[in-house]
Amino acid sequence: MTASAALAAALAGLGLGFATIVAIGAQNTFVLRQGLRREHVVAIVAICALSDVALIALGIAGTGAVLQAAPWLVTAVRIGGAVFLASYGVLAARRALRRTAQALEVTDAPDAAARRRSLLTAVATCLAVTWLNPHVYLDIAIIGTIANGHGDGRWLFGAGIVAASVLWFTTLGFGARALAPVFARPLAWRILDGAIAAVMLTLAVLVALPLLAPR
Structure with a gap:
């Protein structure tokens, strides 16, 4: 493979990575909220990036073919995902409706046990x-198909997607701190939680709809 072909594959992956990752969704809203609260940001960004590495590698290695052969796996994940998204959305809605909403402020450091519980919950x-x-x-099946279309450059294509993931989650997690002055007001948190609730509940409905469609 020539250097230009390798670069083209990597850049194509980078472009596809940003196109699929930079969107309002459950993962991004969670990372944004953790970044605003400045809670376990390093761990959250690392989990998101490493998860993408694993998923992209699985997609390129042929997980898409496995999912096509065993569609019940997608159904099982769809059910679990819909339940989780709906639950998270309801919790966010409850926070948004509280009259005594939180504000972003610096408090005394919690004890070690509380930090561990908070970290485990966040993770x-x-x-x-x-x-x-x-x-x-579904995305990794598509990514795997596109990546394998690049032949010998498929792993460079995957590396481009990974680079987009790392750049995006790092920017989202740590860049959220720039919005701290805005979220010093409780109303801003209520608006954010209202938006999170709308996103999560909408996604839950969209995820569940195929399960309700007539066979």
Whole structure:
């Protein structure tokens, strides 16, 4: 493979990566919220990026063919994803409707046990919004098909997508701090949680709709 062909494959992957990752969704809204709260941002960004590495590698290695051979896997993930998204959306809606909403402020450092509980909760939620999203598995099937169309450059194509993922989640997680002055007001949090609730509940409906369609 020539250097120009290798560069073209990597840039194509970078472009597709941004096109599929930079969108309003469960994962991005969660990363944004953690970034605004400045809670476990390094861990959350790392989980998102490493999950994308694993998913992209699986897609290029042929997971798409496996999913086509066993469609019940997609159905199972779709059910779990819809339930999780709806639950998260309801929780966000409850936060948005509270009259005593939170504000972004610096408080005394929590004790070690509280930090561990908070980290475990954040990690579990991040893994859920990433791996219980059925659209992810449809995306990796598509990515695998496109990547393999690049022949010997398929892994460079995948590396381009990974680069887009790392750049995006790093920017979203750590760049959210620039919005801290806005979220010093409780109303801003209520608006954000209202938007998160709308996104999550809409996604839950969209995920569940194919399950309700007549066979």
